[in-house]
Amino acid sequence: MKKKIIIANWKMKLSGPAAQELIREFIDIYQPTEKAEVVICPDYLNLPLISQAIKDTEIALGAQNCFWEKTGAFTGEISPKFLKEAGARYVIVGHSERRTYLGETNEMVNNKVKAALAEGLAPIVCVGETFEERQEGNKDFVIINQVNKAVADVKLNEGDELIIAYEPVWVIGSGQAVAPEEAEHTHRVIRQVLMDNFEIDVIDEKIRLIYGGSIEPANLKGFLTMPNIDGALVGGASLDPIAFNDLLKEVS
Numbered sequence: 001m002k003k004k005i006i007i008a009n010w011k012m013k014l015s016g017p018a019a020q021e022l023i024r025e026f027i028d029i030y031q032p033t034e035k036a037e038v039v040i041c042p043d044y045l046n047l048p049l050i051s052q053a054i055k056d057t058e059i060a061l062g063a064q065n066c067f068w069e070k071t072g073a074f075t076g077e078i079s080p081k082f083l084k085e086a087g088a089r090y091v092i093v094g095h096s097e098r099r100t101y102l103g104e105t106n107e108m109v110n111n112k113v114k115a116a117l118a119e120g121l122a123p124i125v126c127v128g129e130t131f132e133e134r135q136e137g138n139k140d141f142v143i144i145n146q147v148n149k150a151v152a153d154v155k156l157n158e159g160d161e162l163i164i165a166y167e168p169v170w171v172i173g174s175g176q177a178v179a180p181e182e183a184e185h186t187h188r189v190i191r192q193v194l195m196d197n198f199e200i201d202v203i204d205e206k207i208r209l210i211y212g213g214s215i216e217p218a219n220l221k222g223f224l225t226m227p228n229i230d231g232a233l234v235g236g237a238s239l240d241p242i243a244f245n246d247l248l249k250e251v252s
């Protein structure tokens with residue numbers, strides 16, 4: 001069985017002092033376990049602060065986005081190389097909020113995945129359908145297309161890691177997750193797409209599929225008992241140190 005991974009997506013919710021306070025409170029109560037890997041994804045400015053705060057812990061650092069070039073005249077962008085230097089091991093790519101508000105396309109996501117891997121970062125690729133797409137009966141089609149395009153021409157070499165996070169867009173921040181069985185169905189669809197793109201042992205060794213969307217301590221376990229769900233991407237509940245720690249207790 002793959003090690004479970006719980007990823008905190010702090011979004012643009014915390015100023016520097018608030019982020020420092022949250023990480024301090026969390027580290028105080030957090031008990032590392034063999035069963036769960038923990039990743040914190042603060043905004044860009046808070047990466048060095050959080051990197052410093054977690055340096056003697058088992059917690060890993062992730063960014064919420066990256067650009068696809070290493071360096072150059074790209075005003076306002078951040079290179080995966082700089083993220084690596086700031087201590088990140090993971091990077092979220094293609095979150096639905098970026099697809100919606102910043103016009104991030106599947107092609108951009110694919111470029112970011114390749115650039116992140118080239119720097120030794122593990123991309124956390126977010127995919128998911130909108131409510132309308134679901135109503136129109138296009139959910140699986142949308143997911144298949146997003147995953148296929150995200151991993152097009154991607155090679156996973158020794159030491160590489162890739163995470164696909166299924167996040168139904170309409171569920172994010174709603175307080176109402178989908179049923180674990182439904183997420184499991186979608187994860188099977190994703191696994192099928194991955195089988196068209198990678199050897200089975202590559203999928204088994206290097207790719208984890210996680211669910212995101214209104215995860216809380218009370219519902220996490222239902223997802224983690226599904227055979228194709230390897231963890232969770234958590235927004236709201238990751239901003240409360242006690243709730244986030246309770247989530248991790250559910251894993252162990």
Ligand code: PGA
Pocket residue numbers: 009167171172173174175212213214215233234235236237
């Ligand atoms: P949520 O956010 O847990 O608040 O629904 C998840 C996400 O956007 O990654």
